[in-house]
Amino acid sequence: MNAPLERTVLWLTWRQLFARKRIYLAIAFSLLPVIFTLVFRFMAEDREGARMDFFSGLNRNLILGTLIPLAAAVFGTTAFGGEVDDGTIVYLLVKPIARWRLVLSKYVVAVLSTIAVMIPAMVLPWWIMEGTEVTYDMLVGFIAGGALGVSIYCAIFLTLGLASKRSLILSLLYVIGFEAVLSRSLVGVKSLSVREFSVAASLAASNESLTLKEYVVPMSTVWTMGTIFLVGAISLCLWKLSRYEVAERV
Amino acid sequence: MTAAQRAEPLAPASPAAASHSVELRNVSRWYGNVVAVNDVSCSLGAGITGLLGPNGAGKTTILHMMAGLLRPSAGSVTVDGDAPAGRPDVYRTIALIPERESVQPFLTGYEFVLMSAKLQGLRDPVSAAKRCITLVDLESAQGRKISTYSKGMRQRIKIAGALVHDPGVILLDEPFNGMDPRQRIQMIDMLRGLAAAGCVIVISSHILEELNDLASNVLVMVAGRLAASGDFREIRRLMTDRPHTFTTKSSNDRALGASLLTDASVFGVELTPDHIVVRTADRGAMTRNLAGISRAAGIRLLEIRPTDESLESVFSYLVDR
Numbered sequence: 141m142n143a144p145l146e147r148t149v150l151w152l153t154w155r156q157l158f159a160r161k162r163i164y165l166a167i168a169f170s171l172l173p174v175i176f177t178l179v180f181r182f183m184a185e186d187r188e189g190a191r192m193d194f195f196s197g198l199n200r201n202l203i204l205g206t207l208i209p210l211a212a213a214v215f216g217t218t219a220f221g222g223e224v225d226d227g228t229i230v231y232l233l234v235k236p237i238a239r240w241r242l243v244l245s246k247y248v249v250a251v252l253s254t255i256a257v258m259i260p261a262m263v264l265p266w267w268i269m270e271g272t273e274v275t276y277d278m279l280v281g282f283i284a285g286g287a288l289g290v291s292i293y294c295a296i297f298l299t300l301g302l303a304s305k306r307s308l309i310l311s312l313l314y315v316i317g318f319e320a321v322l323s324r325s326l327v328g329v330k331s332l333s334v335r336e337f338s339v340a341a342s343l344a345a346s347n348e349s350l351t352l353k354e355y356v357v358p359m360s361t362v363w364t365m366g367t368i369f370l371v372g373a374i375s376l377c378l379w380k381l382s383r384y385e386v387a388e389r390v
Numbered sequence: 391m392t393a394a395q396r397a398e399p400l401a402p403a404s405p406a407a408a409s410h411s412v413e414l415r416n417v418s419r420w421y422g423n424v425v426a427v428n429d430v431s432c433s434l435g436a437g438i439t440g441l442l443g444p445n446g447a448g449k450t451t452i453l454h455m456m457a458g459l460l461r462p463s464a465g466s467v468t469v470d471g472d473a474p475a476g477r478p479d480v481y482r483t484i485a486l487i488p489e490r491e492s493v494q495p496f497l498t499g500y501e502f503v504l505m506s507a508k509l510q511g512l513r514d515p516v517s518a519a520k521r522c523i524t525l526v527d528l529e530s531a532q533g534r535k536i537s538t539y540s541k542g543m544r545q546r547i548k549i550a551g552a553l554v555h556d557p558g559v560i561l562l563d564e565p566f567n568g569m570d571p572r573q574r575i576q577m578i579d580m581l582r583g584l585a586a587a588g589c590v591i592v593i594s595s596h597i598l599e600e601l602n603d604l605a606s607n608v609l610v611m612v613a614g615r616l617a618a619s620g621d622f623r624e625i626r627r628l629m630t631d632r633p634h635t636f637t638t639k640s641s642n643d644r645a646l647g648a649s650l651l652t653d654a655s656v657f658g659v660e661l662t663p664d665h666i667v668v669r670t671a672d673r674g675a676m677t678r679n680l681a682g683i684s685r686a687a688g689i690r691l692l693e694i695r696p697t698d699e700s701l702e703s704v705f706s707y708l709v710d711r
Contacts, residue, residue, distance in 0.1 A: 148508040152494070159496040227490040231551070233459060235509040236481045382476060386459040386488075 146237055149245040156222055157215050157253050166253070169211050170260040173198055177265035192273040195265065196350060199282040203261050204338045208254065208289050209319055213311035215253040216297025219246040220381075221307045230386055239381045243298075247374065250294040258286050281346025289338035292366055295373035296334075302380045330357050334369065337362045410470055410483065410558035410590045411435050412456055417465035419451050426451045428614040429465070434592065438585045440601040440622075441594040442705055443611030449594040450489065452611065453561050456592065457486040469559055482510070485557035489564045489594075491544050495537035499528055499547045502536060506551035515554075522550040527576060541568025549577070559590045566595060578604050598705055610708045617708045625704055633657070634673040635697045638680075639665045641690040649687040653679050667697070 158166065180194050223229035232242060266279040296314075300307040323333030330336040340357045343350050412434040419427040427448040441449050454460040455467045458474030458481075467473060474480040493502060503523055507515030523532050526546040531539065536547060545568055552560070560581075566574050581604065585591050595601055601608070608625070610617045618625045640646045647659040647666045655676045658669035670676035677694075684691050697703075 146509070148505055152505060155496055156494070227488070227492040228494050230459065230486070230488050230490075231493075231506070232509070234457060234481050234484065234486050234552075235506070236478050236511065237509060238478055385461065386454055 144241060144244055145248060146241045146245045149232065149237070149242060150249055152232075153219055153246050153249040154253070157218055157249065162214065162218070165214060166211070166257050169207050169257045170264075172207065173203055173261045174264045174268070176202065177268045181268055189273065191269050191271065192278075195269050195274045195278065198265060199262060199286075199342070200339055203258065204282070204286055204289060204342070205320060205335050206315075207261055208258055208286055208338070209293050209315040209335065210312075211257045212250070212254045212290055212293035213297050213308065213315055215250045216294045217301035217307040217311055219250045219298055219301060220377075221301030221305075224302065225305070229384075233384065233386070240378055243374065243378045243381055247294060247298055247377075250298055251290055254290045254294060255287060258290060259283070262286065275349050277347040277349040281342040281344075281350050284345035285338040285340070285342025288341045288362075288366065289334050292334045292337065292369045292373075295370050295377070299373045299377040299380065302377055302384070327355055330355065331361050331365060333357075334366075337366050409436060409588060411468075412559060412590055412592070413466075413468045414452070414455075415466045415468075417452075417455065417462045417467055419448075419455060419460060419463045425614050427455070427462075427611075430611075430616045431465075432609055432616065432619050434590055434607075436585065436588045436590055437607060438581060438591045438593060438605040440605035440608040441592055441611065442598070442601070442608055443617075446613075447611035448614040449611055450563055452609075453486070453563050453592065453594055456559075457484055457561050459486070482555065483557055484559045484561065485552035485555070487545075487548050487552045487560075487562045487565055489567070491541060491568075493536045493544055493548060493551075495535065498533055498535055499523065499539070499543075499550075500532040502547055503532075503550045503554060507554045510555040512555060518554050519550075522554045523547075525553065525580060526550045527573075542570060542573055545569055546573065546577075553584075557589070560584065560592070562591070562593045562595075564595055565593060608704075610705060612708060618704075622704045625708075632698075633669045633671055634676070636668045636670070636676075637665045637693075637695050637697055638668055638691070639693040640684060641692065642687075645687055646684055646689045646691075649683045649689070650680070653683060655679065665693075 176198060177194075184190065184194070220229070223232065262279060262282055266274060270276075297307070297311050300311055304310055318329075319333055319335045323329050323336055336357045339352070340359060340362045343352060343356055344359050414430050414432050417427060417430045418425065430448075430452065441452060443449050451460060455462055456469065456474070458467075458469075458477065461475045467475075469480060469484060472480065474484060497505065500519060500523065504515055504519040507518040507522075510518075512518050523529055526549055528543065528546055528550065531543060536544065539547065545565060549562075549565065562581075565577065569577060581591055581593070593601065593605060606621050606623065607619075608622045609619045610625075638646065643664075643666045644661060647661055647668075650656045650659055650666075650668055653676065655670050655672040656668060657671060658667075660667040660669075668676070680694065681691070
């Protein structure tokens, strides 16, 4: 039986995702929270609780709320979308590889690429701020929540990359319009927001070192809706690829 | 070694192990209201078939349906008896060289061909990649990124990548684009070798000169329909509504022209400084009578040559209909 992941597709997708200027974008995504942290560390007043508030806010708002969905949008949509745009997807489609292995391989690379951006963006600020207020448990919580968000976002954006020629624009509209604006302002929408799933998972995995005053989606909803989003998006992606037809060029 | 890995091909252009076939039965394909291919039927076996037609005639659609990258809206396409669409395993047999130049620009030529060999699950992908790069004469440029390649080099590296698993059915969409004359000759020789080894080769091309020597069997597409199929010289003979034209050289062109005009099958003679051009509606009768007419007139025939039996003439006659 074939391995579920196709190593050559993993290698090709990795090269593709980090080709050209995307490597600089990935570095910028990783370093932005570090720059904010350094500015705070050396410029802001060091009152009690300030470090925890900053670290928590940085992770929730900037990393979970903005950087992770943006990085996932870039990598997720490019994993298939880049090849669809330039026509090189045909070289994968005319190979004797099951479509589900192509989807799974692309998905895994998109997830790992986004996590590669996320980890330094979370660990370096924690390392700079570490102390009695900013604990290891908080870091673990945010990494767990971030990983959950990455896994769902990448599935959604991978599918979008295959389904639409304007996948990146649609992804950005989704991130900015739905995740950043609607899900924060309407409580009812939170149970559909991947960002809110990430926040809830962060709290659950932080060994009670993180608390929030506002409404947090229950973990039962996170697991149910997260699974529906993840499985639904991957299934749709597989269906789209199985039915994919190379556009006519005359 | 996994189950997907296969035995290495024996040699470049090695004979295909089994006979292959491609068959289209009443195939139509439409995009919304636009009919790209309309009720096409044909059956292709080993050898080279030229797929001809003006832009928009449906050639690429036909090739993509043969490759399983498009499903027919009606009718059926089969490769070795099975429909290729939705069956990745069929790509152990089929190779497609698409028209688009795009190849992953961040890869070197060698990486691209090696990637194809690995994705085919070959046991020794490195040897297979090197063999095919040698086959298309790109050893000296194999270490360069494809983004630095010329159009012709990209075509050749695509062909190397497609042939890495010794396919039995090879579909080429405008393969000679960007190649210089030497590369074209080399490619033609290679395709002839593959055809002789039993491969089914379908070449879509607008460069009729190459196909004239390469593929006597043609499919001529006009506005989505199959206007004609078969040996193009035979197609020409069957086109009785078009006069056949010959050039003839003799010991006395003027006298021969006058004598030929007495023959009922000849309806036009044009005198030029070094030969005469003869037009006839009945090719067979004219060629049968020509020797007798010239002998009776005491004229020695030096040369007779059909001028409109080229693929280009047949193609233009069919397209202009």
